[in-house]
Amino acid sequence: MKPLIAPSILAADFMNLESELGRIASADYVHVDVMDYHFVPNLTLGIPVFEQLTKVSPVPVDAHLMIEDPDRWAPAYAEAGAASVTFHVEAAKDPVRLARELRRLGARASVALKPGTPVEAHLGLLREVDMVLIMTVEPGFGGQSFMADMLPKIRRTRQAAREADLDIWIQVDGGISRATIDRTADAGANVFVAGSAVYGADDAAAEISTLRDLAAAHTH
Ligand SMILES: O=C(CO)[C@@H](O)[C@H](O)COP(=O)(O)O
Numbered sequence: 115m116k117p118l119i120a121p122s123i124l125a126a127d128f129m130n131l132e133s134e135l136g137r138i139a140s141a142d143y144v145h146v147d148v149m150d151y152h153f154v155p156n157l158t159l160g161i162p163v164f165e166q167l168t169k170v171s172p173v174p175v176d177a178h179l180m181i182e183d184p185d186r187w188a189p190a191y192a193e194a195g196a197a198s199v200t201f202h203v204e205a206a207k208d209p210v211r212l213a214r215e216l217r218r219l220g221a222r223a224s225v226a227l228k229p230g231t232p233v234e235a236h237l238g239l240l241r242e243v244d245m246v247l248i249m250t251v252e253p254g255f256g257g258q259s260f261m262a263d264m265l266p267k268i269r270r271t272r273q274a275a276r277e278a279d280l281d282i283w284i285q286v287d288g289g290i291s292r293a294t295i296d297r298t299a300d301a302g303a304n305v306f307v308a309g310s311a312v313y314g315a316d317d318a319a320a321e322i323s324t325l326r327d328l329a330a331a332h333t334h
Pocket residue numbers: 122124125145147178251252253254255256257258287288289290307308309310311
């Protein structure tokens with residue numbers, strides 16, 4: 115599987131989002147963290163700003179919804195132009211129904227797990243989703259340290275997908291950098307979110323390319 119790099123705009127300059135999107139035009143996706151002050155102790159943006167982002171983004175938009183009641187709110191992100199919509203399994207009341215609705219609206223459906231949520235929470239959903247997001251930090255903030263104890267969850271998910279013969283994408287999010295991406299690729303991840311690593315670099319395009327090469331060298 116070809117590694118895909120998705121820089122997170124949480125680490126971008128929010129006063130200049132359009133030019134910040136231009137810096138990552140060589141990425142595969144842009145990762146947009148939506149937080150609601152309830153599911154996580156932070157607040158970012160909602161549909162009106164999200165919709166504008168999808169209009170100007172040079173790359174497809176990957177929505178990471180850290181919100182309560184995704185059953186109610188997530189479909190609007192697909193309608194607003196998200197290529198991929200990730201909701202948290204801890205927050206969803208009916209994840210199967212929601213995933214089906216997202217796919218019906220033309221988005222890739224994706225389910226996320228917080229670090230404390232056991233991997234079994236999504237194994238029964240693998241046929242209903244296109245991607246699984248294994249959080250490698252506690253959701254809510256950028257710039258945190260990578261949690262290496264999440265690696266077995268990635269391995270277990272990849273193994274389950276292989277056994278079921280499913281072409282599932284596995285995304286990792288939190289603390290992904292030159293120092294950590296190799297281990298996640300080796301464990302079976304193929305979509306890599308990187309906020310501070312990419313936006314903190316002087317040359318974001320060069321950093322994207324370095325991360326992609328490192329991941330590719332550890333993909334098997
Ligand atoms: O979802 C989140 C945080 O909750 C992430 O997408 C972060 O934005 C990643 O930032 P870095 O750890 O790469 O700085």
